[in-house]
Amino acid sequence: MLARRAPVSGSSWICSACRSHARHQTASSLRAYSTAATRQRPIHLAVIGSGPAGYYTAYRLLKKLPDARIDMFESLPVPYGLVRYGVAPDHPEVKKSAETLMTVSEHPHFNFAGNVPIGTGPGHLPLTALAPHYDAVLFAYGANKDRKLNVPGEDLKGVVSARAFVGWYNGLPEYADLNPDLKGGDTAVVIGQGNVALDVTRILLSPLELLRKTDLTENAVQTLSESNVKNVKVIGRRGPLQAPYTIKELRELLHMQTLGFAPPPEGWDRLMGVERRRLPRQLKRIAELLEKGSKTPMTEAEKAWQLGYLRAPAAFLSNDNTNLQAVGFEQQEYDVDPSSLITGDAPTDLNAVRGLRVRSTGTKSLIHAHLAFRSVGYQSAPLDGMEDIGVPFDTARGIIPNDRWGRIISPSEGPAGPLTAGHVPGMYCAGWVKRGPTGVIASTMDDAFTTGDIIAKDWEEGTKFIPEEENRGASAGEAGGSSRGGWKAVKREIQKRGIRSVSWYDWTKIDAEERRRGALRGKEREKIRGVSEMLAVLDGYGRTSYENWGDR
Numbered sequence: 199m200l201a202r203r204a205p206v207s208g209s210s211w212i213c214s215a216c217r218s219h220a221r222h223q224t225a226s227s228l229r230a231y232s233t234a235a236t237r238q239r240p241i242h243l244a245v246i247g248s249g250p251a252g253y254y255t256a257y258r259l260l261k262k263l264p265d266a267r268i269d270m271f272e273s274l275p276v277p278y279g280l281v282r283y284g285v286a287p288d289h290p291e292v293k294k295s296a297e298t299l300m301t302v303s304e305h306p307h308f309n310f311a312g313n314v315p316i317g318t319g320p321g322h323l324p325l326t327a328l329a330p331h332y333d334a335v336l337f338a339y340g341a342n343k344d345r346k347l348n349v350p351g352e353d354l355k356g357v358v359s360a361r362a363f364v365g366w367y368n369g370l371p372e373y374a375d376l377n378p379d380l381k382g383g384d385t386a387v388v389i390g391q392g393n394v395a396l397d398v399t400r401i402l403l404s405p406l407e408l409l410r411k412t413d414l415t416e417n418a419v420q421t422l423s424e425s426n427v428k429n430v431k432v433i434g435r436r437g438p439l440q441a442p443y444t445i446k447e448l449r450e451l452l453h454m455q456t457l458g459f460a461p462p463p464e465g466w467d468r469l470m471g472v473e474r475r476r477l478p479r480q481l482k483r484i485a486e487l488l489e490k491g492s493k494t495p496m497t498e499a500e501k502a503w504q505l506g507y508l509r510a511p512a513a514f515l516s517n518d519n520t521n522l523q524a525v526g527f528e529q530q531e532y533d534v535d536p537s538s539l540i541t542g543d544a545p546t547d548l549n550a551v552r553g554l555r556v557r558s559t560g561t562k563s564l565i566h567a568h569l570a571f572r573s574v575g576y577q578s579a580p581l582d583g584m585e586d587i588g589v590p591f592d593t594a595r596g597i598i599p600n601d602r603w604g605r606i607i608s609p610s611e612g613p614a615g616p617l618t619a620g621h622v623p624g625m626y627c628a629g630w631v632k633r634g635p636t637g638v639i640a641s642t643m644d645d646a647f648t649t650g651d652i653i654a655k656d657w658e659e660g661t662k663f664i665p666e667e668e669n670r671g672a673s674a675g676e677a678g679g680s681s682r683g684g685w686k687a688v689k690r691e692i693q694k695r696g697i698r699s700v701s702w703y704d705w706t707k708i709d710a711e712e713r714r715r716g717a718l719r720g721k722e723r724e725k726i727r728g729v730s731e732m733l734a735v736l737d738g739y740g741r742t743s744y745e746n747w748g749d750r
């Protein structure tokens with residue numbers, strides 16, 4: 199673990215040796231394109247995004263290059279990305295274990311700048327004002343849009359994006375006012391069978407006394423306490439062996455007290471398509487769990503859920519053109535006979551079964567419901583102004599093109615080979631914006647470590663980083679003669695734009711206030727749901743930003 203320091207009120211985290219080290223970096227020690235010779239000074243890295251990808255890359259880089267200077271920019275005043283705003287409130291152990299590793303924030307070479315969205319427009323810090331002050335920029339801003347189905351009726355009242363719902367119950371400011379109507383009927387449909395779909399189902403159907411103890415917002419507790427939803431139908435376009443949810447999350451729902459699971463439908467064996475004994479171990483366990491059903495028998499259950507298969511959403515239907523009344527589906531069938539995947543006596547190949555595709559049979563069906571959640575995945579989008587600093591975005595794949603190690607590559611220059619051909623100098627990515635919006639925190643960590651390692655390797659081996667000529671041009675007069683302005687120079691860019699940045703110290707005050715409010719209700723925290731209220735908490739403390747917190 200990284201060394202932790204206790205905060206000293208009113209003083210900087212930086213130790214005198216580090217401060218002296220920083221002072222001795224002069225412009226004359228820097229060259230145009232960094233080379234191995236300049237690596238006697240520490241790398242300056244800007245990180246965009248404070249989710250697991252940003253944190254774990256920073257953590258890894260500081261392990262490899264303990265002198266590195268890292269500044270992290272986050273659009274919200276609070277850190278942690280989806281660990282705070284995605285992971286379900288009834289999984290506090292996941293949130294806690296991830297936050298523990300994020301103690302990198304307390305490292306003396308690390309600055310957190312919350313409430314500083316990178317992009318264009320009012321209140322944003324443009325990339326052209328950021329990048330020139332650093333040797334490298336790490337794009338780790340995740341996927342903050344959701345995929346749409348693009349079928350008729352998607353905008354009807356009652357069709358809710360899972361991302362919005364998850365954000366709402368987790369206190370994400372963007373969805374503070376979502377107020378989903380959970381009173382209009384007893385049936386909800388969830389489209390998609392990933393872990394997010396199961397999270398949504400669990401929150402809709404969990405006994406309230408379990409949720410009250412979590413950091414689910416009070417507003418969500420209140421809305422759920424008035425909910426009439428008793429049945430949730432989770433519908434996949436493919437079959438039971440293709441659903442991406444994981445065993446642990448499936449089991450959690452099947453074992454929930456008072457919750458029943460509708461037994462497998464007729465024709466189950468045909469639906470599975472592969473004999474049980476021929477399935478790979480992981481799929482055999484899923485099949486067994488589904489067949490065994492819920493711990494609570496349906497006859498004793500207060501609420502119930504079921505999984506539906508081979509139904510692709512085709513339309514959201516309404517007779518009044520305003521409110522959802524039913525979801526229309528097109529029946530699907532496997533495009534090859536699943537039993538054809540069996541060869542000899544060996545278990546079928548996991549990826550072959552998982553990868554089975556479907557096609558429409560043309561048959562239509564519908565499920566009556568006033569509420570439908572679209573849970574078909576998150577999506578990344580380019581940051582405004584990326585093209586101004588030469589960073590491409592692959593819209594079709596929804597990722598920043600990269601060489602899988604984390605170097606951002608320019609498609610016009612061909613793929614990056616072993617000698618980093620095509621690498622946009624100094625530009626790196628990690629996490630969901632690097633590989634697409636799938637993967638748990640552990641896989642995001644592995645991926646971030648790969649990026650951290652490659653930044654360290656490139657730095658040590660004299661690879662090109664952000665050219666310093668550009669740097670000088672953009673920051674002339676700003677950085678006190680040093681062409682790598684780093685945090686000092688960017689701080690001025692932030693102030694110039696009237697952006698109120700939130701330091702790590704500020705966050706600890708918001709955190710303390712949330713915990714105080716939570717304690718009053720017998721829970722770990724009560725999240726503050728609005729950005730202005732978060733900032734108002736800081737006003738209450740009379741200290742609002744890095745200004746009182748020294749420079750690193």
Ligand code: FAD
Pocket residue numbers: 246247248249250251252271272273274277278279280281283284285286289292314315316317338339340341342364394397576581628629630631636637638639640642
């Ligand atoms: P994120 O966590 O999304 O972080 C990106 C950060 O960048 C955010 O803080 C965002 O505000 C910030 N940002 C965006 N745009 C800008 C900008 N312009 N300027 C500055 N900052 C910006 N995994 C598990 O292991 N266990 C779970 O229980 C679990 N539950 C999940 C529940 C849900 C609903 C979801 C969607 C995912 C869940 N995951 C879980 C997966 C896990 O959350 C992801 O693997 C991980 O968060 C991805 O990390 P990331 O850093 O790439 O993105």
Ligand code: NAP
Pocket residue numbers: 347389390391392393394395397434435436440441442443447510511573574575576635636637638
């Ligand atoms: P996901 O796992 O990719 O699941 C998306 C689902 O949507 C799939 O069932 C997919 O079906 C379906 N889908 C996609 N496009 C569709 C369309 N046009 N029509 C109908 N269905 C469509 O995504 P996610 O659920 O958003 O989860 C994202 C990541 O976060 C995952 O890696 C997940 O494991 C992780 N996560 C983890 C946890 C946890 O560990 N507890 C909790 C939440 C999320 P196809 O398979 O047919 O494409």
